[in-house]
Amino acid sequence: xxxxxxxxxxxxxxxxxxxxxxxxxxxxxxxxxxxxxxxxxxxxxxxxxxxxxxxxxxxxxxxxxxxxxxxxxxxxxxxxxxxxxxxxxxxxxxxxxxxxxxxxxxxxxxxxxxxxxxxxxxxxxxxxxxxxxxxxxxxxxxxxxxxxxxxxxxxxxxxxxxxxxxxxxxxxxxxxxxxxxxxxxxxxxxxxxxxxxxxxxxxxxxxxxxxxxxxxxxxxxxxxxxxxxxxxxxxxxxxxxxxxxxxxxxxxxxxxxxxxxxxxxxxxxxxxxxxxxxxxxxxxxxxxxxxxxxxxxxxxxxxxxxxxxxxxxxxxxxxxxxxxxxxxxxxxxxxxxxxxxxxxxxxxxxxxxxx
Numbered sequence: 001x002x003x004x005x006x007x008x009x010x011x012x013x014x015x016x017x018x019x020x021x022x023x024x025x026x027x028x029x030x031x032x033x034x035x036x037x038x039x040x041x042x043x044x045x046x047x048x049x050x051x052x053x054x055x056x057x058x059x060x061x062x063x064x065x066x067x068x069x070x071x072x073x074x075x076x077x078x079x080x081x082x083x084x085x086x087x088x089x090x091x092x093x094x095x096x097x098x099x100x101x102x103x104x105x106x107x108x109x110x111x112x113x114x115x116x117x118x119x120x121x122x123x124x125x126x127x128x129x130x131x132x133x134x135x136x137x138x139x140x141x142x143x144x145x146x147x148x149x150x151x152x153x154x155x156x157x158x159x160x161x162x163x164x165x166x167x168x169x170x171x172x173x174x175x176x177x178x179x180x181x182x183x184x185x186x187x188x189x190x191x192x193x194x195x196x197x198x199x200x201x202x203x204x205x206x207x208x209x210x211x212x213x214x215x216x217x218x219x220x221x222x223x224x225x226x227x228x229x230x231x232x233x234x235x236x237x238x239x240x241x242x243x244x245x246x247x248x249x250x251x252x253x254x255x256x257x258x259x260x261x262x263x264x265x266x267x268x269x270x271x272x273x274x275x276x277x278x279x280x281x282x283x284x285x286x287x288x289x290x291x292x293x294x295x296x297x298x299x300x301x302x303x304x305x306x307x308x309x310x311x312x313x314x315x316x317x318x319x320x321x322x323x324x325x326x327x328x329x330x331x332x333x334x335x336x337x338x339x340x341x342x343x344x345x346x347x348x349x350x351x352x353x354x355x
Contacts, residue, residue, distance in 0.1 A: 024173040024232065024284075028239040031281045035243050038265070038272040039256070039345075043246040050238035054230050054327060055318040057167040062311040063158055065151035070144050082134060083119030085112070103217045106156035110195065110213075111206045113145045150199045154306045157192060162217045166226025167319075173232040174225075174291075176284055182291040185223050188216035189298035196305035229295060230319070232288045233331050239281075240334035247341035251348070260350035270351045273342060285335070296320045296328060 025047050032043040057063075089112075120138045123131055157163055174181060191209050198204050209216075250256070257266050300320055308316065318326055324333045346352045 021172045023176055024235060027176065027280060027284060028235055031276045032239060032243055034272045034276045036246060038269045039246065039250040040265075041246045041250045041253075043242050045239060045242040047235055047238060050234040051169060051231055053234050053237070053330070054169055055315060056169060057164065058311040058315050060159060063309055065154050065307060065309055067148050067151050067155070068144055070141060070148075082123065082131070083115065085115060085119065102156040102160050103214055106152060106195075107210055107213050109145065109149070109152050110198075110210050113142070113149065114205050116142050116145065117203070146202070150305075150307045153195055153199070154308060157302070157306075158308075158312065160217065160220075162220035165224060166220065167230070168224075168227040169230075171224055171227025171231050173235055174228045174288060176287075178228075178291070179287055181223070181225050181228070182294055185219055185225055186294065186298075188219040189295075189302070191216050193298055193301050193305075196302045199305060225291075226295065229288065229292050230327070233292060233327060236285055236288060237327075237331045237334045240331075240338040244334065244338040244341045247338075247345055251341070251344055255348055256345065257349035260348065262349045262351055266349040266351060269345065269349070273346065277342070289335075292328075 028047060029045065032045040036043040116138060120135065120142060123135055123138070191207070191213065194207055256269065257263060262270070299316070303313075303316055317323075320326060320328050323329050343352065
């Protein structure tokens, strides 16, 4: 029964995904067809090729940062009883601690470093000869942990399966009514952003949310926003570029209107603009842009504060960078080009909105 229930859930999920994709494809195909018919010039749009423009996530080994190993001898561990940290360190060194997921290891590291610093501060005025060795060991551990923090954060976040799934190439596009899909992710991203900023400070306490960090990873796990957004952005970019191609080619031919006087074809073109662009495509474009802009902001804010490996840094630039070679940059360029083509055509017929 459990197997059948699992298969049913998978089947329903696949059907929902296919329906979601077909709705978006139908919207974009219909818009391109309507424009092509109105301007009497075919729009060459192939949405099946659009996702091929999304860069693939580099393999795990290319995204992984080496972390300086810190071995604790038995005497060193026992010495930490002076700070009340013996149980914490022993638990981390146990087989359970070593097999813990990255999120649990991250919680441990974030809680341990300020505790070590506090321990060193508490022992600063104690000149007992037996403690000098502990102080030196503490200094070494603190320096190593601080140097490792950026790498630990990076590996815990960007090697985690929870984050990786947001960069998958197999996602379905955002649904047409996904006005609040991103909102469930934002609290987790705010927390990750705050953790990333810790690398810029030498004196900080574990954030108040650290014991609930697993919930933030669960929020990532329960969402496919990132992968869906990549698909939507690629599909929209292809549609805007293909439509702009056709509009520009039509403008290069004989004018649609003379002396800015609308004719029957011009009225059909305006109706297509108002009904199928302003009325249907633009709301979806705005939805994808608005939520994607926030997703992009948090991704850049987090990763720019961390020591990303070069292949990962190059990958992130290909997705979120400002250049026209990035996925985001190509979308912005396609959007602006598409807007200019429509403005030129409507102005030619004296039909610019508000004109």
